[in-house]
Amino acid sequence: MKGISIKDIAKQAGVSPTTVSFVLNGKAKEKRISDQVSKKILKLAAKLKYKPNQLARGLRTGKTKTIGLIVEDIANHFFANVAKIVEEEADKFGYKVLYGSTEDSQVKAKGLLEVLEYRQVDGYIITPTPNLDKEIEQLRHARKPMVLMDRYLPQIPTNYVMVNNFQGAFDAAEYLLKMGYGKIAVVTITSEQIQMKERLNGFSAAMKTHKAPFPRKMLKKIPFTATKEEAVSQIKAFIKDIPGLDAIFFTTNYLGIYGIESLKELGLKIGKDIAVISFDDHDLFRLHTPGITCVAQPIHDIARNLIQVLMNELSQNNHQINQVVLPATLVKRESCTKSVSLTLEK
Amino acid sequence: MKGISIKDIAKQAGVSPTTVSFVLNGKAKEKRISDQVSKKILKLAAKLKYKPNQLARGLRTGKTKTIGLIVEDIANHFFANVAKIVEEEADKFGYKVLYGSTEDSQVKAKGLLEVLEYRQVDGYIITPTPNLDKEIEQLRHARKPMVLMDRYLPQIPTNYVMVNNFQGAFDAAEYLLKMGYGKIAVVTITSEQIQMKERLNGFSAAMKTHKAPFPRKMLKKIPFTATKEEAVSQIKAFIKDIPGLDAIFFTTNYLGIYGIESLKELGLKIGKDIAVISFDDHDLFRLHTPGITCVAQPIHDIARNLIQVLMNELSQNNHQINQVVLPATLVKRESCTKSVSLTLEK
DNA sequence: GTTAGAGGCTAAATCGATTAAGCAGCCACA
């Protein structure tokens, strides 16, 4: 019932476990094991379907071939898709993935990091929560292979892979302006998350570049902790409060979804009464009528880069910092088509 | 740099590693270790922040406190949500989760099972693919703790946790009939997946019960391997081919999504020109205008039961089989409101 | 005074792999 061990092979081949280990680790040449013995061992291993015990190996080598993936919410479209590719890519290098969701809570993140350490994962992919600086700094100090995703901690020089939030938001704003919208509001979350700040900065910068006004009152921050109902009611109040509002930029996908719900409840027609653009793509945005224009993140590229950077760290002692910023793509749909409808109305 | 081991504690406490192990495993009383020594060890362990090395422990005990989760697609709304709760629930028992997606491919599933075995997971949660009977049977034979989800293999008596597919589909069909629809089509996938068959059976049974016709030509099977574009084009062709069609039941969420896209492209108004109902809920269905009526799976309950059944298996030798079938809920939205709109039209 | 039993702890084997160190045997060359 128990698995085949290296000893079983050794016994059957009439050699020592050491020899078996050498051969199976491809060190036959290096360790001067004869071809004869080599072949015999390989054959036996295949015949017995030998699977090395990862625990024993890990105990000895200190490597578990496991990486920890900490996301904000594995049930969220963006993170779930990243997780999927991460798993596939990691598998190519022989790594398995342990995952966990933080819900953006520092306490949960700390708990996850602790458990992952305890399980001796070889490397970490982390979506940091607020106030996680100390823990990240500790990992960095311990020289643990690690790469941050979705956001980074400005005070700590680490590897990270992210979308270009500034550029994505800049493009979104510029696009709205080009499409003829003048009174544009932004709905974001009250959070110190750096990526949200950068999206806001990108937006502001575009407005400034094009000499469009962007007064304080056009910005609404929804608490991260707000329930769906609270968020929708706040968004509705905010929209009603701005006469002549003709476009809204939502800085993340779930805000966009809440926004759609809010506008629906207010009886405003997206694309006609008001333009909508959101960060992150979503099935919902694609299939909504009208389709919702959005700033899409290159999910595949993000996941692939995450693994690449991590594998790079894992395979060498070269502690060069890799900071990858990938371009966002503006996906144009019908939610921002004032000029088109104007044309049609003529 | 290395972690604190049991030896370090032993040395500092002036006792043997054995004693430390006994105390830390709560066997102080049983092994007659004095309170004095016990306390000293516990204090030291806390002070040094001792974390037992799971590899060493696992090697000795044969338990890794890890479970393997095999889903069809971790990026899919249903599986991602189940995965999230599974992770949370497992954590409560001190277990971590390794995951992988099969894409419903037997080859990938076999690969995943192999890797999980290799990593000595203690138990499995498996969404079986077609033709996985042999592998599942092997696991069963090896008395590995295991529970299937989403679907089961009729030939093999195993634990499973599923939604009541028959009842869910039955309710959907009955509801459509009650709402006054007569010409109802079904779009499903060409797959031997038992849950899809049961959904179809439930639907047929309801039609039969209510003496409604359900001829063969009202059923469309889309190949599981079809790309989105292929699926949409097939669904469009199917719909165009049936004059007087007034409602469609999609047997799974992504077919529902493709269906919405197809109808959109055909210029048919959901809820007005045609009713739509889908298995599985989704943000998209909730926020679509009009909202899409669906048969929702009790995701929380499913995940909780999965862990409960698995923990049950893990904690005892009692090999009683647990087969949990949970009720589906019909979530009524505006996509099936013919009678209402008829009322309004009067 | 000897023995039984309990109390309090430890030595050493073990899980299954990796790996540093080393040991024969053989040949070559001085």
Add this chain to the structure above:
DNA sequence: TGTGGCTGCTTAATCGATTTAGCCTCTAAC
């Protein structure tokens, strides 16, 4: 004859915990 070097393997330590078997010491009982 002796030394060095190569070939082809093995011995034994090691990773960090668990666990079996057992060693003292002391008390109590006969």
